[in-house]
Amino acid sequence: MANRIEGYDERIIECAQKEFLEKGYNDASLRNIAKEADVSTSTMYTRFGDKEGMFQYLISPTEELLVFLEKALEKYFSMNVDAQQEQYEESGEAGFDAIMDIIYANYPAYKLLVSCSPGDIYMDYLEKVTAIDVKYTLLFLKESDSLALREGRINEGFCHVVSTAFYSALFHCVEHDMSREEAGKYIKELRNFYGRGWSEYFKNT
Amino acid sequence: MANRIEGYDERIIECAQKEFLEKGYNDASLRNIAKEADVSTSTMYTRFGDKEGMFQYLISPTEELLVFLEKALEKYFSMNVDAQQEQYEESGEAGFDAIMDIIYANYPAYKLLVSCSPGDIYMDYLEKVTAIDVKYTLLFLKESDSLALREGRINEGFCHVVSTAFYSALFHCVEHDMSREEAGKYIKELRNFYGRGWSEYFKNT
Amino acid sequence: MANRIEGYDERIIECAQKEFLEKGYNDASLRNIAKEADVSTSTMYTRFGDKEGMFQYLISPTEELLVFLEKALEKYFSMNVDAQQEQYEESGEAGFDAIMDIIYANYPAYKLLVSCSPGDIYMDYLEKVTAIDVKYTLLFLKESDSLALREGRINEGFCHVVSTAFYSALFHCVEHDMSREEAGKYIKELRNFYGRGWSEYFKNT
Amino acid sequence: MANRIEGYDERIIECAQKEFLEKGYNDASLRNIAKEADVSTSTMYTRFGDKEGMFQYLISPTEELLVFLEKALEKYFSMNVDAQQEQYEESGEAGFDAIMDIIYANYPAYKLLVSCSPGDIYMDYLEKVTAIDVKYTLLFLKESDSLALREGRINEGFCHVVSTAFYSALFHCVEHDMSREEAGKYIKELRNFYGRGWSEYFKNT
DNA sequence: GATGAATGAGCCTTCATTCAT
DNA sequence: TATGAATGAAGGCTCATTCAT
Numbered sequence: 001m002a003n004r005i006e007g008y009d010e011r012i013i014e015c016a017q018k019e020f021l022e023k024g025y026n027d028a029s030l031r032n033i034a035k036e037a038d039v040s041t042s043t044m045y046t047r048f049g050d051k052e053g054m055f056q057y058l059i060s061p062t063e064e065l066l067v068f069l070e071k072a073l074e075k076y077f078s079m080n081v082d083a084q085q086e087q088y089e090e091s092g093e094a095g096f097d098a099i100m101d102i103i104y105a106n107y108p109a110y111k112l113l114v115s116c117s118p119g120d121i122y123m124d125y126l127e128k129v130t131a132i133d134v135k136y137t138l139l140f141l142k143e144s145d146s147l148a149l150r151e152g153r154i155n156e157g158f159c160h161v162v163s164t165a166f167y168s169a170l171f172h173c174v175e176h177d178m179s180r181e182e183a184g185k186y187i188k189e190l191r192n193f194y195g196r197g198w199s200e201y202f203k204n205t
Numbered sequence: 206m207a208n209r210i211e212g213y214d215e216r217i218i219e220c221a222q223k224e225f226l227e228k229g230y231n232d233a234s235l236r237n238i239a240k241e242a243d244v245s246t247s248t249m250y251t252r253f254g255d256k257e258g259m260f261q262y263l264i265s266p267t268e269e270l271l272v273f274l275e276k277a278l279e280k281y282f283s284m285n286v287d288a289q290q291e292q293y294e295e296s297g298e299a300g301f302d303a304i305m306d307i308i309y310a311n312y313p314a315y316k317l318l319v320s321c322s323p324g325d326i327y328m329d330y331l332e333k334v335t336a337i338d339v340k341y342t343l344l345f346l347k348e349s350d351s352l353a354l355r356e357g358r359i360n361e362g363f364c365h366v367v368s369t370a371f372y373s374a375l376f377h378c379v380e381h382d383m384s385r386e387e388a389g390k391y392i393k394e395l396r397n398f399y400g401r402g403w404s405e406y407f408k409n410t
Numbered sequence: 411m412a413n414r415i416e417g418y419d420e421r422i423i424e425c426a427q428k429e430f431l432e433k434g435y436n437d438a439s440l441r442n443i444a445k446e447a448d449v450s451t452s453t454m455y456t457r458f459g460d461k462e463g464m465f466q467y468l469i470s471p472t473e474e475l476l477v478f479l480e481k482a483l484e485k486y487f488s489m490n491v492d493a494q495q496e497q498y499e500e501s502g503e504a505g506f507d508a509i510m511d512i513i514y515a516n517y518p519a520y521k522l523l524v525s526c527s528p529g530d531i532y533m534d535y536l537e538k539v540t541a542i543d544v545k546y547t548l549l550f551l552k553e554s555d556s557l558a559l560r561e562g563r564i565n566e567g568f569c570h571v572v573s574t575a576f577y578s579a580l581f582h583c584v585e586h587d588m589s590r591e592e593a594g595k596y597i598k599e600l601r602n603f604y605g606r607g608w609s610e611y612f613k614n615t
Numbered sequence: 616m617a618n619r620i621e622g623y624d625e626r627i628i629e630c631a632q633k634e635f636l637e638k639g640y641n642d643a644s645l646r647n648i649a650k651e652a653d654v655s656t657s658t659m660y661t662r663f664g665d666k667e668g669m670f671q672y673l674i675s676p677t678e679e680l681l682v683f684l685e686k687a688l689e690k691y692f693s694m695n696v697d698a699q700q701e702q703y704e705e706s707g708e709a710g711f712d713a714i715m716d717i718i719y720a721n722y723p724a725y726k727l728l729v730s731c732s733p734g735d736i737y738m739d740y741l742e743k744v745t746a747i748d749v750k751y752t753l754l755f756l757k758e759s760d761s762l763a764l765r766e767g768r769i770n771e772g773f774c775h776v777v778s779t780a781f782y783s784a785l786f787h788c789v790e791h792d793m794s795r796e797e798a799g800k801y802i803k804e805l806r807n808f809y810g811r812g813w814s815e816y817f818k819n820t
Numbered sequence: 821g822a823t824g825a826a827t828g829a830g831c832c833t834t835c836a837t838t839c840a841t
Numbered sequence: 842t843a844t845g846a847a848t849g850a851a852g853g854c855t856c857a858t859t860c861a862t
Contacts, residue, residue, distance in 0.1 A: 026231040030836065040844040042838085051836065119229075123380065158394050165374030165395065172369060175328070189363050190370065196405050197398040235853070245827045247855085252825090256853065436641040440857065450823040452859085461857065529639075533790065568804050575784030575805060582779060585738070599773050600780065606815050607808045645832070655848045657834085662846090666832065 012037040012047070016054055017108045025055055025118035052118075059117070061109040065102050066128055072098070073136040081143050092195075096187055100173075104180045114174045126167060133163045145204040154201055166194055217242040217252070221259055222313045230260060230323035257323075264318045264326070266311040271333055273307055278341040286348055297400075301392055305378075309385045319379045331372060338368045350409040359406055371399055422447040422457070426464055427518045435465060435528035462528075469527070471519040475512050476538055482508070483546040491553055502605075506597055510583075514590045524584045536577060543573045555614040564611055576604055627652045627662065631669055632723045640670060640733035667733075674728045674736075676721040681743055683717055688751040696758055707810075711802055715788075719795045729789045741782060748778045760819040769816055781809055 015037040019028045030051055034041040048054040072095050076084060103110045114122055137159050141149045148154045169190055173183035220242040224233045235256055239246040253259035277300050281289065308315045318327055342364050346354045353359045374395055378388035425446040429438045440461055444451040458464040482505050486494060513520045524532055547569050551559045558564045579600055583593035630652040634643045645666055649656040663669035687710050691699065718725045729737055752774050756764045763769045784805055788798035 024231075026229075029834075031834085041836085042844050043842085045837075046842065046844095154394075157390075161374070161391050161394055162398055164377060165370060168373050168377065169366070169370035172373070186366055189359075189366055193367055193402045197402045200401050234851075236851080246853090247827055247829095248825080250854070251827090434641075436639070439855075441855085451857085452823055453821085455858075456821065456823095564804075567800075571784070571801050571804050572808055574787060575780055578783045578787065579776070579780035582783070596776055599769075599776055603777055603812045607812045610811050644830075646830080656832090657848050657850095658846080660833070661848090 009037070009039070012039060012044070013058065016058060017112065020055060020058065020112055020116050021108065024116045028116075030054070055112070055118070059109050059113045059121070061106040062113050062125065064106070065099065065110075066132065068098065068102055069129065069132050073132065077136055077139055077143075084140070084143070092191065093188075096191060097184070099170075100180065100183055100187060103174065104183070107174070110171075110174050111177075114171050126164065126171070129167050130160060130163045133167065134159045137163065141202065144202045146202055147204050148201040162194070162197070166190070214242070214244070217244060217249075218263065221263060222317065225260060225263065225317055225321050226313065229321045233321075235259070260317070260323070264314050264322070266314040267318050267330065269311070270304065270307050270315075271337065273303065274334065274337050277303070278337065282341055282344055282348075289345075289348075297396065298393075301396060302389070304375075305385065305388055305392060308379065309388070312379070315376075315379050316382075319376050331369065331376070334372050335365060335368045338372065339364045342368065346407065349407045351407055352409050353406040367399070367402070371395065419447070419449070422449060422454070423468065427468060427522065430465060430468065430522055430526050431518065434526045438526075440464070465522070465528070469519050469523045469531070471516040472523050472535065474516070475509065475520075476542065478508065478512055479539065479542050483542065487546055487549055487553075494550070494553070502601065506601060507594070509580075510590065510593055510597060513584065514593070517584070520581075520584050521587075524581050536574065536581070539577050540570060540573045543577065544569045547573065551612065554612045556612055557614050558611040572604070572607070576600070624652070624654070627654060627659070628673065631673060632727065635670060635673065635727055635731050636723065639731045640666075643731075645669070670727070670733070674724050674732070676724040677728050677740065679721070680714065680717050680725075681747065683713065684744065684747050687713070688747065692751055692754055692758075699755075699758075707806060708803075711806060712799070714785075715795065715798055715802060718789065719798070722789070725786075725789050726792075729786050741779065741786070744782050745775060745778045748782065749774045752778065756817065759817045761817055762819050763816040777809070777812070781805065 012033070016028075016033045019033045019036070023029075028051075030044050031041050033054075034044055044051075044054060048057055076087075076091055076095075079087070113125060134156065138156060141154075141159075146154075170187060173186055178186060217238070221233075221238045224238045224241070228234075233256075235249050236246050238259075239249050249259060253262055281292075281296055281300075284292070318330060339361065343361060346359075346364075351359075375392060378391055383391060422443070426438075426443045429443045429446070433439075438461075440454050441451050443464075444454055454464060458467055486497075486501055486505075489497070523535060544566065548559075548566060551564075551569075556564075580597060583596055588596060627648070631643075631648045634648045634651070638644075643666075645659050646656050648669075649659055659669060663672055691702075691706055691710075694702070728740060749771065753771060756769075756774075761769075785802060788801055793801060
């Protein structure tokens with residue numbers, strides 16, 4: 001895998017995950033990780049540069065979600081409008097199922113990102129997710145000739161607000177350590193609720 | 206103010222706020238705070254017991270919101286059902302305006318709570334807020350003889366999910382340092398959006 | 411009582427005893443004592459000058475033993491030689507019973523002295539006890555016209571050694587927190603053993 | 616030496632010994648030791664883990680005495696009874712000479728143990744020494760068919776008392792910083808005195 | 821006389837990082 | 842490349858003591 005360091009010792013990343021998950025970024029200790037993984041502290045530096053590098057490596061799998069989201073939305077919006085509307089519900093359902101699968105396939109990475117990150121790393125990530133979503137939501141509103149948009153009752157800022165709220169809620173699955181199954185139900189309910197909200201704004205009359 | 210330590214030196218709490226806001230709980234240094242406030246480090250301990258005590262003091266004003274929320278909702282629901290429905294929109298608008306006023310009147314406290322807390326302090330707080338909200342939402346649903354509730358399409362868990370999402374979103378004002386004005390608009394939009402979602406569930410047919 | 415500070419608050423000395431007993435001199439904290447006794451730390455200074463003064467006050471009752479020992483031995487040796495020998499066993503038994511009573515009547519003071527003292531306080535005390543004992547032992551040896559003493563097989567140094575060993579052993583009662591009863595038996599055995607040793611040296615032929 | 620840390624800097628242990636000897640465990644400061652030894656404070660932790668580890672290292676040589684005592688007594692008692700009695704005096708003399716040599720060969724370690732230990736370290740050590748001694752004393756009493764033992768005038772408890780008193784006295788050499796020569800005489804006298812005491816109890820009629 | 825508050829000194833400990841081997 | 846050792850910086854915290862009120 002291109003993203004991975006060759007010859008990487010799986011033991012180290014396991015220990016690092018454990019330490020960061022248990023203590024959070026700041027309180028995690030490289031020495032503990034190294035000791036637990038039975039390597040020298042210095043090795044950590046050879047491998048990852050420094051503490052932040054180590055952490056960045058651990059959360060690097062979360063890039064996948066950004067890529068997927070962009071691709072999925074692009075694909076959806078490359079269809080003609082009729083096809084879009086026809087497949088709206090179905091696409092959404094499948095899409096978010098895929099998203100949750102992606103998250104749970106690399107759960108520790110997302111957990112670290114959401115609950116154990118230093119500074120604004122999670123917030124920046126959330127912003128990236130939201131930005132992608134907003135971009136296509138606006139596209140959809142325009143293609144739908146949304147009356148609310150035309151009349152200025154809503155605008156990009158509004159979309160951003162709602163989208164941020166939604167994805168924050170989505171990541172609460174991770175924050176609260178829901179099981180994959182729980183998370184599925186949670187997201188379904190949430191989408192339902194949001195769907196009703198949005199439907200109002202997509203109307204063109 | 207009852208909540209305040211008598212004779213308290215305002216300079217210390219200003220410096221403490223600054224340090225915690227800039228660096229977060231873990232990276233904040235009592236020594237720095239003391240140095241900046243031009244007092245001895247020991248004084249911090251005389252005043253607040255320890256680091257956590259200092260932080261707890263700083264966020265103690267956030268209790269106000271919990272009290273207000275409980276009281277406001279209790280008052281609203283102590284009216285008869287007709288009055289409730291008549292004043293729904295108006296009460297909500299005024300209520301959330303008051304909430305945002307409370308938050309912005311002690312902005313640093315809420316900012317610390319939301320963005321700079323150690324461990325699960327913010328999450329616990331959010332849970333408290335949500336619990337109050339859910340309690341009265343369920344009451345309202347029952348009083349409204351909600352069909353969705355009767356048919357089991359929604360339950361307490363669903364309310365909890367939606368409420369958590371809403372208040373998380375609300376605190377994003379603080380997370381993103383919106384101005385009071387921005388926040389006002391943001392919350393209004395959010396309430397609008399959520400209002401549409403909920404209206405579906407309040408129907409009794 | 412001459413030895414006591416007038417108007418003294420019994421509560422303070424109880425708490426002080428507890429703290430010193432539990433933590434030893436160095437680790438004991440005046441603030442803890444004050445807090446526990448519900449007085450200000452400063453009061454401790456008004457009463458006792460400083461930490462060492464406080465401790466000295468607590469162990470001051472141990473002076474009694476020195477006084478008693480001196481007086482008892484003096485009285486014994488003020489009798490004529492025949493009376494001395496006649497009452498040797500009886501006097502010894504009664505004397506050490508009285509000594510143990512004195513110790514156990516002020517147990518905390520002796521416990522503090524033996525087990526919780528800073529620096530050489532206990533050792534100095536032990537030296538004082540031993541010095542008294544040695545003084546009279548030598549007197550007894552001379553009066554008995556001890557052959558061993560005359561021939562130089564034993565001397566003051568020897569007496570000092572044996573006496574130190576004996577009183578160290580005596581204070582082991584306190585070190586090991588024996589009950590008064592246990593201590594009584596222990597001392598009796600010890601005196602028996604030492605009595606046999608000494609009897610050899612008291613012979614004048 | 617197996618017991619030693621390889622490549623160890625003699626300077627550090629010298630300074631550590633000095634500090635602990637002068638101030639006792641609690642008041643000794645790792646910072647002072649480090650400064651005196653011209654290394655960083657952190658180095659102390661690299662070498663010894665923590666303050667207690669450092670101290671334990673310094674007193675670790677005192678294990679030798681326990682080993683020697685056990686071995687010497689075992690060897691003595693593996694001889695037949697006649698040989699034991701024949702060599703009693705000679706063996707004892709040589710044995711305690713060896714013991715004092717062992718102590719004085721690592722004098723600082725024993726001084727730290729006896730005079731500068733935290734908590735019950737010395738007392739625990741003394742108990743170990745005594746336990747070994749008592750074990751073999753009882754063996755000797757049984758082999759000698761001691762009348763006193765048979766008649767219950769003495770028992771294990773008595774042996775423990777006397778043995779504790781003896782070894783406490785022995786360590787007073789260290790407590791009082793006697794020279795090797797002084798200590799030699801002191802112990803000889805002490806053994807003499809105790810020998811007379813014991814002789815009474817070893818009789819089988 | 822009592823006290824609340826302040827404080828300078830000092831403690832043990834941990835950390836991320838560097839560097840010679 | 843791997844590492845053991847070293848380290849400067851910093852951390853939270855406690856203490857005995859003083860002093861103005």
